[in-house]
Amino acid sequence: MDHKIRKSNQPVMSKTFFEELNSENVTGVAYKNINLKKAALAYFANIGNATIADMCKELNLSAPKVTTLLNDLIQDGLVKDYGKVESTGGRKPNLYGLVPDSAFFIGVDIKQNHLNLGLSDLQKNLISTVENLPYKLDNNKESLEQLCQHINQFITDLPVPREKILGIGINLSGRINYATGYSYSFFHFDEEPLSKIIESKVGIRVFLENDSRSMAYGEFCSDSVHGEKNVLFLNLDHGIGMGVLIDGKLYYGKSGYSGEFGHIPLFDNEIICHCGKKGCLETEASGWALVRMFRQKLDEGSSSLLSRRNMQPSEIGLQDIIHAANHDDVLAIELIAKIGENLGRGIALLINIFNPELVILGGSLAATEDYIRLPIKSAINKYSLSLVNNDTRLKISRLGERAGIIGACLLVRNKVLIS
Amino acid sequence: MDHKIRKSNQPVMSKTFFEELNSENVTGVAYKNINLKKAALAYFANIGNATIADMCKELNLSAPKVTTLLNDLIQDGLVKDYGKVESTGGRKPNLYGLVPDSAFFIGVDIKQNHLNLGLSDLQKNLISTVENLPYKLDNNKESLEQLCQHINQFITDLPVPREKILGIGINLSGRINYATGYSYSFFHFDEEPLSKIIESKVGIRVFLENDSRSMAYGEFCSDSVHGEKNVLFLNLDHGIGMGVLIDGKLYYGKSGYSGEFGHIPLFDNEIICHCGKKGCLETEASGWALVRMFRQKLDEGSSSLLSRRNMQPSEIGLQDIIHAANHDDVLAIELIAKIGENLGRGIALLINIFNPELVILGGSLAATEDYIRLPIKSAINKYSLSLVNNDTRLKISRLGERAGIIGACLLVRNKVLIS
């Protein structure tokens, strides 16, 4: 006769929240409690500190249940009591919220010629950053190895214990499948997904994301977005990237290839785009187009701050032109206006299709502020239905290049903790 | 001393589901149970019949809880036991599902010159329809009065008791705020929202929806859509309408004006669009454009089935051209191909932006099947990123004009029962 001793294998020690989070096949009350904890954390993360009464409304639970839930989270070290707060008459409620330094997240923003790294805490605070770290993004193993070394170096230099870092978010341009962790445009050497490869070299969970999408999320979580739930973010750099937020969530499309705004066929020209097609928006409205136009104008004899500094047309890059415009160079300003007008026609189309509440202009070209914004705005007025475009605000990014690392950090936080 | 008799006002009789549904300020367990019932109904409605075990997984509940939940719904008359079903060894489970004739919904599809009305049961079955009922949509009170009379006549002719009809969904073109029930393009005479006005004349709850969006939802719920969650529907009629489904839900945008695909600035022509702008897609790729081109060709001396029938160019309408194409008229086929090519360029752009799984072509022009589909397909290949468009299937609507009433019925079902 075999005697079943069922309970002997079950742990006696209570699990930490993160162990709970990763344990599979959890059902019944345990499963529900994990989800409630996630929901509570999501509320604190997205909306901020709250009283027990607030949480009751949000989670549709009774006060005693919320009390035990919060006590659990306090036990886990993720939440703490922030003391009493004013009331409208009657006993003052206690305010609860996240413990900022109970967990950390790293964001890595990979650009063509440099790297931005950042560390955020459990709240939205950027604790430390390393920006403009020289790094050349090439599609080979050495470049990947170097990337991992930079990340490892960044981590060891941090004043934070490695085990408190719950994840690393990496922004890369090109085609990325965020769900599987595969990158198709860069570092696609192995069978294994890129995220797993980096993970094994760094020892912390890694999540990949398309750069424009990550920036969009960073902007979306920043102070400049309030109640808006349908937001378009445009990453105006050499190319044109787009991140779309629908109902407060990043939109991916079937395989994560959505947002290829730069390659919509809007022009009837003969310029061959990077994608191989003709007439793409990018051929007339991108940083590349700006550089091409600028060089051509100089070749044709136009004058500019840059030509007067004896720069050869072929040496002039996008940053130089942006810099010149911000120093009142007439040629740069004129051409940026031209780019803005072309871009505005494209954005008008997006507004007709999406009826968004907000369009945010980011990327290096957005640093020219009104030089790019005003031509865009007037083109939008010209080309979109006034009824629809009156609904839409057009803003310049406040975060600038930091949108990338902030977005990366916040996306990892969501992936690790909440979803 | 006042003696509180708290419970004296509470009803002794148990409420029906619909009474529960509309009762406000419900909290605690009662609130949760209503939501669980809704979730169960939504499962049955969207996925189909299910066993207790299925519902346990879906709703994350224990078997006894699901049993009592289903018993409640059976008591309410909304669900019934469909008997035993095959098992993989072991006791056969019972299958539960909606009672089709426990509730009904009416869909009204208002076209320019006719009306389609339909009645669906609680499942997706169209019980009875009246199609192509002559009706002239004019923006005046008489036209509205007539509409209400038609709806009332339809209801009295039905073999279904009025009190079992839980709602009426009405499709109207133009600007509609589905949340408030206001229509801005038609019947905007009063302070009161149009939905309330019709409601008071018919005595059943009314919900308004944009016609293309309603059709999109009808198609989405039809058999032609399987796992796809990101779907674009194009309503190709005189104008070009679009309905967008994202993550299985209709997308509205900030004010419900999204999907103005017909008015994106894609052409560099001098044709003034209905919207007042130039260069809209509708000026080169819509039914109106087709009629214009066709008449022009006839004026220029081209020959067609229609001209040989001694029709004057100015008499020829869109339906005539579609009819001619389906009877192998060369001119009609050529011009539809031209329209398709132009449209394809626009759709290519949508594919780049949305990376959808499926694009469905509907509306009267879709009845020309491959005459319009193939030119569109080749233009998509030409103008969109191959990587992205390889992800996307292009289909002709199976429901045809019925998509409108089906979508209207299903949307009302959702609004009344589930959301």
Place this chain on the structure above:
DNA sequence: TATAGTTTTTAAATTTATTTATTTACTTTA
């Protein structure tokens, strides 16, 4: 300053749901 009125928090009672165990119904294999 005492008292009535509010609101939060905690405690006790009660309801409700989950767990576990058992029964029922059926399939498969010996």
Place this chain on the structure above:
DNA sequence: TAAAGTAAATAAATAAATTTAAAAACTATA
């Protein structure tokens, strides 16, 4: 055809949540 195995449904036991009541902490007013 009986026995063993599997899964569903139900019943009983248990755990967990809500509800109700009470206590605590504060404000406003007499």
